[in-house]
Amino acid sequence: MTPNAHDDYDRQLDRLCNWNRERLQKRRSDEEARRQAYEEYMDSPQWAKLRDLVLKRASYVCECCLVNPAVQAHHLTYEHFMCERAWELRAVCLQCHERIHTT
Ligand SMILES: [Zn+2]
Numbered sequence: 001m002t003p004n005a006h007d008d009y010d011r012q013l014d015r016l017c018n019w020n021r022e023r024l025q026k027r028r029s030d031e032e033a034r035r036q037a038y039e040e041y042m043d044s045p046q047w048a049k050l051r052d053l054v055l056k057r058a059s060y061v062c063e064c065c066l067v068n069p070a071v072q073a074h075h076l077t078y079e080h081f082m083c084e085r086a087w088e089l090r091a092v093c094l095q096c097h098e099r100i101h102t103t
């Protein structure tokens with residue numbers, strides 16, 4: 001490799017590294033924005049109302065274990081996130097909800 005070719009290679013590598021870094025940063029800020037929107041929505045009166053209706057539909061009994069009181073609503077899908085259809089939500093107890101998300 002001539003010294004010049006080596007410089008070119010270095011420059012190319014630099015560009016590639018920068019490009020990857022930018023992409024990574026963008027992805028991270030997308031995730032951050034999504035996480036923030038999710039948390040804001042979970043605190044909204046709109047979500048509180050829908051969740052309560054879903055719990056009520058299940059007579060406040062967990063639809064997973066059918067034993068514990070249901071206290072949260074679990075998303076079967078996030079397809080209509082922020083304008084969910086009620087059938088996309090399941091009333092669950094804390095234990096079941098945790099298990100659903102960790103297994
Ligand atoms: Zn349960």
Ligand SMILES: [Zn+2]
Nearest residue numbers: 073074075097
């Ligand atoms: Zn869930």
